[in-house]
Amino acid sequence: MKTFLTNCTVVDCTGNPPQSNMSIVVENDRITELLNGVTMSEAKVAERVLDLEGGYVLPGLWNVHVHLGDLIPDPQLLLETESPIDYAIRAGRNAMDGLRAGITGLRIVGEDHYADFAWKRAFDAGVFVGPRIFACGRAMSITGGHGHGTLGALEVDGPFEIRKAVREQLKYGADQIKLMVTGGVMTEGESMKESQFLMDEILAATEVAHQKGKRVCVHAWGAEGVKTAIRGGVDTVEHGLLDDEAVELMVQNGVYYVPTLNSTQDTEKILKGRLPDFMVEKALGAAEAHLKGFQKALKMGVRIACGADASPVTDHTLLEIEHLNKAGMTEMEALVAATRTSADLCGVADRLGTVEVGKLADLIVLSANPLQNISNIRKLKMVLKGGSLVDINPQEGQADYRKFFF
Ligand SMILES: [Zn+2]
Incomplete structure (x- = not known):
């Protein structure tokens, strides 16, 4: 599976400043390319294209x-x-x-x-x-x-x-x-x-x-x-x-x-x-x-x-x-x-913890910039674990954890 994440700002969490207008190529469970200013036409080779609409991509x-x-x-x-x-x-x-x-x-x-x-x-x-x-x-x-x-x-x-x-x-x-x-x-x-x-x-x-x-x-x-x-x-x-x-x-x-x-x-x-x-x-x-x-x-x-x-x-x-x-x-x-x-x-910084080529694609997408306001980590649009999309919507029929146990 090749996934193309486009139209985003990358906060890679290496400590480097954020990079805007980026695209990320994920092949199977890993990040294989970080591209600057890529158009949608170049994404056509991917099986899945996710337009992040200007969202902020961070490591999970x-x-x-x-x-x-x-x-x-x-x-x-x-x-x-x-x-x-x-x-x-x-x-x-x-x-x-x-x-x-x-x-x-x-x-x-x-x-x-x-x-x-x-x-x-x-x-x-x-x-x-x-x-x-x-x-x-x-x-x-x-x-x-x-x-x-x-x-x-x-x-x-x-x-x-x-x-x-x-x-x-x-x-x-x-x-x-x-x-x-x-x-x-x-x-x-x-x-x-x-x-x-x-x-x-x-x-x-x-x-x-x-x-x-x-x-x-x-x-x-x-x-x-x-x-x-x-x-x-x-x-x-x-x-x-x-x-x-x-x-x-x-x-x-x-x-x-x-x-x-x-x-x-x-x-x-x-x-x-x-x-x-x-x-x-x-x-x-x-x-x-x-x-x-x-x-x-x-x-x-x-x-x-x-x-x-x-x-x-x-x-x-x-x-x-x-x-x-x-x-x-x-x-x-x-x-x-x-x-x-x-x-x-946890001893796994060689494969997790940042958005870099070669790392496992555990990623989150936020709709607002967490560097301007840290609470924007709550404005979650998307989660990927090992390149697979996680369903983040509340599941119909599922009880609220807090109400159920507290
Ligand atoms: Zn403890």
Whole structure:
């Protein structure tokens, strides 16, 4: 199949300025040509010509901090009552809705019942049309640590248990390994700043994962925990209340940062989210330090990617991109974070994350310029995954995810 996309402006997300009056040739699943000022007559050799009517073409968007089955709040107490099959169905719907909103890449950082691996296989095989998935399987916490008792997190202590648990995730097909190394917002009775996994435990995880060529990502709020994790060899840090030393260590070690800004910066969502009081207090109490650390990391050139943490994936991915912009990134920087840098964090920047010849054709088309107003990422006209058109229209008869589960 040869597809000719014409009459568009390309925002390639390499960091280069946009190019107007462009055409893109897609053969099967890849971009094979980027042409300037091409007339429709030259498109006649293609089997399919899509006139984009002056739209803006970008790489598909990414969210690299996802829990497909998470529900916060969970008014129907589904997480406590539903079967693994119900859980898996809900998780898949969340992912597929994401693709229909232009989110073509997801890294899933802790999921129950190995639902992430199942959906990855289903999407890769084309059983269902969904985003590309990079999965961690079950996250690991210390006994009684952050996230214990939720989303299938494994409670493991000491290097021996950690090695066993990491190898188990690798056996099931994990692309990365996820550790909870400090307290967090969602677990009661712990401070966000408290460190949890110890150095020898983190070292055990990174040694085993790296031996297999896989990266380790860590939930880490407190700066001490962030620093222990980086010294223990981890590759990506999530959340982070970063102090100067933590940022310096990230730069020196080439560690990626996924700030999940909306979890403390979106005051409206936090206050209206029907969350327990302890969560609201922790989230808002961390807001200032979180923002300051992010801005320091941005200034110092840390590689920052887009991860939203909360569900539904659709709403929160777009919200997080807006927060990256609001917190200090230019529109272009926020878009690069949500495309190229996120693909790079997943180890696939050679084939995904930008609009370039030779890359897989995961593309979105917007009707307005996102460089003028970042919220134009919501004005979606078209999505392609691997050169195939995705149906983005609401499906007749399908229930609204938010109404159904929240
Ligand atoms: Zn998370």
